[in-house]
Amino acid sequence: MSTPRRILVTSALPYANGPIHIGHLVEYIQTDIWVRFQKLRGNECIYICADDTHGTAIMMSAQRTQCTEEQWIKQIQQEHMRDFAGFQIEFDNYGSTNCPENYALCKEFWQAFKDAGLIEQREVTQLFDDQQGIFLADRFVQGSCPHCDAEDQYGDSCDQCGATYSARELKNPTSTLTGSVPIEKSADHLFIMIEQLHEFLSDWSQSGEHLQTEIANYLQGHFLHEPLRDWDISRPAPYFGFEIPDHLGHFWFVWWDAPIGYIASTQQYCARTGGDLNSWWKNIDTEIHHFIGKDITYFHTLFWPAMLKVADYTLPTKVHIHGFLTVGGKKMSKRDGTFIKAETYLKHVDPTYLRYFYASKLNGKVDDLDLNIEEFVAKVNSDLVGKVVNLASRTAKFVQELGLATKYPDDGGLFAQGAAAGEAIAEAYESCNYNLAMRLIMELADEANPYVETHEPWKLRKDPARQDELQNICTVAINLFRQIIIYLSPVLPELVEKTESLLGEQLNSWEQAKIPLTGSPVAKFNHMLKRLEKKDLQTMIDETREENDAQAADAAKSMANPPAESTENQPAPPETDDAATEPTVDHPYSDSDQPLKDEPLADEISFDDFMKVDLRVARVVKAEHVEEANKLLKLTLSLGGDETRQVFAGIKQAYDPADLEGRLVIMVANLAARKMRFGLSEGMIAAAGPGGEEVFMLAIDEGALPGQRVH
RNA sequence: GGGCCCGUAGCUCAGUUGGUUAGAGCAGGGGACUCAUAAUCCCUUUGUCGGCGGUUCGAGUCCGUCCGGGCCUACCA
Numbered sequence: 001m002s003t004p005r006r007i008l009v010t011s012a013l014p015y016a017n018g019p020i021h022i023g024h025l026v027e028y029i030q031t032d033i034w035v036r037f038q039k040l041r042g043n044e045c046i047y048i049c050a051d052d053t054h055g056t057a058i059m060m061s062a063q064r065t066q067c068t069e070e071q072w073i074k075q076i077q078q079e080h081m082r083d084f085a086g087f088q089i090e091f092d093n094y095g096s097t098n099c100p101e102n103y104a105l106c107k108e109f110w111q112a113f114k115d116a117g118l119i120e121q122r123e124v125t126q127l128f129d130d131q132q133g134i135f136l137a138d139r140f141v142q143g144s145c146p147h148c149d150a151e152d153q154y155g156d157s158c159d160q161c162g163a164t165y166s167a168r169e170l171k172n173p174t175s176t177l178t179g180s181v182p183i184e185k186s187a188d189h190l191f192i193m194i195e196q197l198h199e200f201l202s203d204w205s206q207s208g209e210h211l212q213t214e215i216a217n218y219l220q221g222h223f224l225h226e227p228l229r230d231w232d233i234s235r236p237a238p239y240f241g242f243e244i245p246d247h248l249g250h251f252w253f254v255w256w257d258a259p260i261g262y263i264a265s266t267q268q269y270c271a272r273t274g275g276d277l278n279s280w281w282k283n284i285d286t287e288i289h290h291f292i293g294k295d296i297t298y299f300h301t302l303f304w305p306a307m308l309k310v311a312d313y314t315l316p317t318k319v320h321i322h323g324f325l326t327v328g329g330k331k332m333s334k335r336d337g338t339f340i341k342a343e344t345y346l347k348h349v350d351p352t353y354l355r356y357f358y359a360s361k362l363n364g365k366v367d368d369l370d371l372n373i374e375e376f377v378a379k380v381n382s383d384l385v386g387k388v389v390n391l392a393s394r395t396a397k398f399v400q401e402l403g404l405a406t407k408y409p410d411d412g413g414l415f416a417q418g419a420a421a422g423e424a425i426a427e428a429y430e431s432c433n434y435n436l437a438m439r440l441i442m443e444l445a446d447e448a449n450p451y452v453e454t455h456e457p458w459k460l461r462k463d464p465a466r467q468d469e470l471q472n473i474c475t476v477a478i479n480l481f482r483q484i485i486i487y488l489s490p491v492l493p494e495l496v497e498k499t500e501s502l503l504g505e506q507l508n509s510w511e512q513a514k515i516p517l518t519g520s521p522v523a524k525f526n527h528m529l530k531r532l533e534k535k536d537l538q539t540m541i542d543e544t545r546e547e548n549d550a551q552a553a554d555a556a557k558s559m560a561n562p563p564a565e566s567t568e569n570q571p572a573p574p575e576t577d578d579a580a581t582e583p584t585v586d587h588p589y590s591d592s593d594q595p596l597k598d599e600p601l602a603d604e605i606s607f608d609d610f611m612k613v614d615l616r617v618a619r620v621v622k623a624e625h626v627e628e629a630n631k632l633l634k635l636t637l638s639l640g641g642d643e644t645r646q647v648f649a650g651i652k653q654a655y656d657p658a659d660l661e662g663r664l665v666i667m668v669a670n671l672a673a674r675k676m677r678f679g680l681s682e683g684m685i686a687a688a689g690p691g692g693e694e695v696f697m698l699a700i701d702e703g704a705l706p707g708q709r710v711h
Numbered sequence: 712g713g714g715c716c717c718g719u720a721g722c723u724c725a726g727u728u729g730g731u732u733a734g735a736g737c738a739g740g741g742g743a744c745u746c747a748u749a750a751u752c753c754c755u756u757u758g759u760c761g762g763c764g765g766u767u768c769g770a771g772u773c774c775g776u777c778c779g780g781g782c783c784u785a786c787c788a
Contacts, residue, residue, distance in 0.1 A: 217714080217715060220714095222783080222788075225788050226787070323782085365716085366715090367781090368781075370723095375737085378723095378737060379737080383737095386748085390747060390751070391747090397747090435725095439724085439735075442736075527748075
């Protein structure tokens with residue numbers, strides 16, 4: 001065997017502003033599997049992580065719950081660690097970016113940048129919330145677009161006309177924190193002139209060794225083709241973070257200290273275990289592997305390598321970037337109950353299932369991966385229960401008294417074949433192509449079950465003269481099972497423990513899959529894995545929905561000072577920053593979900609589909625009762641000029657014709673005419689509501705003209 | 712508008728440096744078994760490999776183009 005590799009592995013630091021959900025878990029499970037695999041192979045490997053604890057959002061959360069930031073992040077960290085443990089994610093050290101080790105390292109990196117002459121001071125004018133005493137990041141300001149006057153736009157760009165601008169250009173700006181009108185205020189900021197590292201970053205990122213090709217292309221296309229912009233690395237007080245020693249009153253931006261937290265957490269690991277930090281972070285013989293989501297790519301592939309380079313630390317061997325989780329083909333959503341917290345999942349469903357399912361979907365690419373409920377159930381039950389566990393469950397009890405044969409019997413080469421497959425499976429794990437690894441392993445299970453089938457141990461059992469034969473058959477079956485469990489052990493640690501109890505043997509090395517187990521006793525077989533029931537998943541989803549409803553109700557109660565909360569980050573691990581975090585203000589209204597239940601959303605359409613519908617502003621020039629009709633009014637609509645349409649609208653119980661004449665409505669102008677009992681209807685009026693008296697027509701703001709199209 | 716990724720059986724996907732009649736699992740259909748968690752085993756149906764054009768003796772695999780899906784980013788690439 002080759003000499004053991006020395007490998008340091010990290011997952012992105014989860015932001016200490018919200019709970020872990022199943023989207024986060026894609027990454028932590030992916031990483032945990034990789035780490036367990038490396039350890040199983042005999043490599044020296046440590047898994048390092050920590051909570052990311054600094055920044056404005058944390059400050060706001062602490063304020064809202066009326067505790068100190070330290071109290072807040074401590075509690076969140078405990079929740080995070082509890083949830084990770086629940087999913088059998090095993091860190092060698094789990095720290096916090098808010099620790100003395102991290103501060104010291106931040107200073108060291110800072111000094112290196114100063115020595116290299118890469119820091120520059122400049123004055124920046126920003127909007128400032130006087131009431132809160134805080135500078136406002138773009139996403140914390142709302143106002144009207146300076147170009148098209150669209151209302152309620154954020155401070156960076158307009159989602160109506162697409163214009164980009166600075167927050168200071170917004171008309172009638174308000175702070176989303178307090179609702180007050182922000183003022184302009186200047187402050188000094190410190191910038192890193194990262195352009196000076198351009199050549200290094202091009203070489204490093206384009207070498208083909210460290211990044212997936214699509215990521216390298218992305219960096220080239222978006223950043224490296226032009227001079228790199230200076231990086232604003234400081235934030236003026238108040239800010240929850242580390243104060244910059246030689247610029248008191250200013251703090252390092254959270255993205256400075258967050259990745260350095262990887263090193264700080266390693267340092268804690270070394271202190272605890274008597275190791276040497278430099279042997280991990282300043283040693284070209286140590287591999288460094290970062291696992292991250294695609295949302296934080298450029299922090300880890302541009303800024304972070306630059307920081308390591310300047311401070312003279314080892315550069316990452318590989319940055320493994322994964323996509324987001326979708327559920328049922330759609331983004332996770334609170335409304336659908338698919339925004340499932342780790343905690344909620346664990347109340348209803350075995351974590352083993354999710355670990356296996358993610359493993360079966362992960363392929364080492366940046367593609368998003370989908371959790372489909374039906375597929376989830378089918379895969380887990382068919383593969384794990386039906387194929388793998390079944391092997392033990394159908395044979396173990398036959399040899400409970402006999403134990404395993406002392407000599408491994410002739411099995412027609414099955415075990416040897418499984419042993420030979422080990423290298424291909426290992427390669428698949430190594431390259432994060434777990435999907436392939438799972439397929440290769442299941443092929444082995446597909447060979448093993450027919451073996452049992454054709455040798456019919458249940459018949460031999462009844463014949464006292466053929467007990468040796470029975471023992472041999474079961475020895476083979478149990479060994480094939482054991483081999484499969486070893487290969488699956490990075491994914492399913494719990495199943496390994498159960499197998500260890502069954503066989504009275506520690507399974508902790510990949511090599512064990514090459515040598516059959518013989519002559520040892522077999523314990524009483526206990527159920528290893530329940531079948532996954534769809535109804536358990538449904539219960540979990542229902543509960544998630546209820547949690548969200550309750551949360552919305554709470555938010556409505558405490559709407560006096562709407563908090564800026566950012567727990568709704570996309571599935572990927574949200575190490576976060578002011579710009580990347582979308583502080584989705586949980587809106588204060590608690591509208592019922594009934595209308596959507598009554599009439600679920602229609603299938604998605606393309607833009608072109610939408611454009612087929614020609615909606616027009618029209619003026620009601622005449623409105624009359626239709627005597628024999630219960631629901632209909634006969635309207636004459638003008639599209640301007642001589643263009644008029646006769647439309648029968650089912651709004652009789654809701655509107656008095658006299659009130660309608662003269663007002664503007666929205667009509668579907670290109671709908672095929674329809675012959676009705678009372679005449680021809682040449683279009684429809686746009687309105688909402690269940691019907692009867694509850695019909696509400698669309699109104700349009702002053703200034704719109706009949707005939708104008710609605711876009 | 713630009714960039715990247717993707718488009719193979721009903722579903723999830725494999726298809727190695729282009730090479731013979733395109734595969735697996737699941738689902739579906741038929742049969743067998745009863746040790747096992749209504750698990751297992753055997754047999755079995757299905758594909759204009761998104762469309763078109765090109766290179767080649769030969770293309771799912773290379774090139775061009777178009778259509779469709781996703782993501783990223785914008786009057787910069």
